[in-house]
Amino acid sequence: MLGIILASVSIFMVPSNNMSWYIKMWALALLSVISFLHLFGGNWSYEMMNSFLNQDSMAAVLVSLTLWISMMMLLASQNSVKMAKNSSSQFINMVLFLNAILIVAFYANSIMIFYFFFEASLIPTLLLILGWGYQPERLQAGMYMMIYTVAASLPLLLTILWNISDSSCSSMLMTSSLRLKSDFINMLWGSSFLTLLIFMAFLVKLPMFTVHLWLPKAHVEAPVAGSMVLAAILLKLGGYGILRMYQYFNFESSNLLVLIFSLALWGGVLTSIICFRQTDFKSLIAYSSVGHMSLMLAGAFSNSSWGWYGALVLMVSHGFCSSALFALANYTYEKTHTRSLFLTKGMLMLLPTLSLWWFMFAIMNMAAPPSINLVGEIMMFPAIIFSSSYYTISLGLMSFLAALYSMYLFTCSQHGGSPKFAKPFSTFKSSGYILMLMHWLPANLLIVKSDIIFLWV
Incomplete structure (x- = not known):
């Protein structure tokens, strides 16, 4: 664990020259392969390095995902940043800085260190959006993201500080074995107020419906690397925080x-319907x-081991x-210079191989086998239905609409007449x-070794 943190920091020391982009990308590739080998090797148990850092299989899985996606971000940004000479050295340093912050956040044992790095991850993400975004509206998108996330996380800071002073312990996994005796806790423990204070920061980061407006704005204005890291890792930081807070605060x-x-x-049902209006x-x-994150949230709040397993699997598969879907949208944009579903038609005639990848990831988005998305949904559905049978209708609708909008996305962009403004010979x-294959392989082959995800609870 300490080796991965030191290695991710040491990549910064590669001197800036014409080859530094490729050297840093290969260093990230090597580091992600080592982390995957470490993930698959040996028997898993909780490992505590010191009072600040720990490692269990949940943290290790998400760190492997972080390293893997960081490498994919550089590969996807090669045309728009490296070839276009768009401040490539600053860009790669920003990606590596964000990578190091996220690794420490996932490995943090102290609740204060986790909170600090949880908030610090916003800074390089904001700089990626502002520095390499597409349109002037990126300023408004960045402001939305900062106001939503920072305002929602301040109550969490107050609750954490109060709990540390009361229990004299900041370790997330040590405090989970304590039963706190304070009168104030006994008064507020089952109340809605404390629940709102603790979970609001993570519900905004996921984001949950009603506090989700910053996410589409940020995605539309972000470069391809910003969209990839937002969807693949930063949203998972919110889910990871919810699962850790359940342990830390002994939630009932x-x-x-x-x-x-x-x-x-x-x-989740309403946002699935909103997809058809985009x-x-x-x-x-x-x-x-x-x-998808609404489904993950329901699995986490089902308060059952199957729901938690399914939530973690869905986080990884999503x-x-x-x-990959954001990378595909970027490749289609580079081809047609538009992101409109009405204007982008007939890509099947121009680039059938790109259409094949669109189809592969569209069916993965609807949880078709053999993706681990299916495993997560199979585990979460019983956990949610057993908690209350009233949720059966919403679950069925969400599953049906996910298949519908995935196919809508595919058919709108790939079928139809060929657009006259597309470059036909590129x-x-x-x-x-390589980028698409390296997204597809782990998302489908991890089903063979999915037991590594199930060892952390």
């Missing part, structure tokens, strides 16, 4: 949790992310799938094939 069910549970499921590729994929480069 409260009235507000039932409301959040219901809002998550019906909000005209922008990236906006549609962003709203589909809100729907990380690979949504990242080819899909080999780096694009």
